[in-house]
């Protein structure tokens with residue numbers, strides 16, 4: 001992995017950009033509450049996020065999104081809807097392309113696993129201070145059932161630049 005000299009989005013050739021890893025995030029939203037996790041390992045360990053992770057060989061983004069929720073919280077998300085894409089470039093050279101889903105219901109009882117602690121929040125009380133910086137930019141759009149594509153440049157945990165396009 002080669003560090004890149006970018007400080008703004010315009011320093012990156014987005015036309016030919018391809019992430020090292022495709023991944024997913026899923027937000028179960030039910031009766032004005034959202035199910036988040038305290039992530040115990042992997043990229044973003046310690047932060048609050050939606051359950052999710054990297055695609056496995058041969059898997060679709062939807063299959064990955066469902067599997068990751070099952071693995072991390074022992075529940076199955078239902079009524080999955082795709083809402084958008086987040087293209088993350090880090091200045092250390094790493095990149096990850098995240099596909100974001102919302103689910104309006106689930107089967108089972110969410111429990112702690114070795115990957116995640118389940119946490120429910122009212123949708124007006126989302127703990128953005130404990131989440132990745134980009135979440136404030138696009139999670140409100142997903143909550144409004146909008147579709148979006150966003151590009152983000154990070155130096156470790158610090159977001160240097162971003163842009164979001166709303167899709168119709």
Ligand SMILES: COc1nc(N)nc2c1ncn2[C@H]1C[C@H](O)[C@@H](COP(=O)(O)OP(=O)(O)OP(=O)(O)O)O1
Pocket residue numbers: 023024025041042043044049051052053054055088096098132133134135154
């Ligand atoms: C940089 O900004 C990010 N913001 C948000 N909201 N989420 C992010 C960001 N960067 C990565 N993520 C998400 C995307 C994925 O859901 C995870 C990373 O995947 P993880 O390291 O958990 O991958 P797994 O395949 O589950 O890995 P292990 O099972 O080996 O732990 O973070």
